[in-house]
Each structure stands twice: as structure tokens, then as C-alpha cells.
Amino acid sequence: MSQSARAGYRPTVTADDAAADTPFAWVRRADGTVLVSYRAAPVAALRGRAAERFLARVDGADDAAAQRLMERATARVTPRTGR
Numbered sequence: 001m002s003q004s005a006r007a008g009y010r011p012t013v014t015a016d017d018a019a020a021d022t023p024f025a026w027v028r029r030a031d032g033t034v035l036v037s038y039r040a041a042p043v044a045a046l047r048g049r050a051a052e053r054f055l056a057r058v059d060g061a062d063d064a065a066a067q068r069l070m071e072r073a074t075a076r077v078t079p080r081t082g083r
Helices: 003-007 048-059 063-074
Strands: 024-028 034-038 041-046
Touching (some): 024 048, 024 063, 034 048, 041 048, 048 063
Antiparallel strands (some): 024 034, 034 041
16 A cells, blocks of 8 residues: 555645644634634634634734644644643
8 A cells, every 4th residue: 555545635744844834724704613724624613702712812813823723722732732
């Protein structure tokens, strides 16, 4: 079995890839839901008050702080933080 077949549909991110520094992303939908993704895979949907709080916090945050907010919102443990 090849390496790509074992990896499944999710691509692996190497340390020299720019996406390695920012694995989280978010998008706001028309209905107000905030969808948080980890390496292009959706992992959390924030609705209502949680979405409003997230948007208020991420609005003025720099990239590193936004990544930490998304990490907390999804309760993901990443090797970068060691938590």
C-alpha cells in the first residue's frame, strides 16, 4: 500500500509548509454559524452565543492568537502547544 493511500483523503502537512503554522481556519455562514476547520477538515460548528463570542474575540486578534482561539474552540490538542 502506498503512503498516499494510507494517509486517506487528508493531506499531510510538513514542517516546511506554510499551512503547518496555521492549521486552523474559520468561516462564517449566512445563518450565523461559524465553522472551524483543522487542516481543511471541519471539526466544530459554533452557533448562537458561542459564535458571537468567538467572532468578538477573533476580530482583533493576530494570527497566533486566532489559532489559539480556534484550538480552544475545537478542544484540539496539537504538538505545538503540548497541552
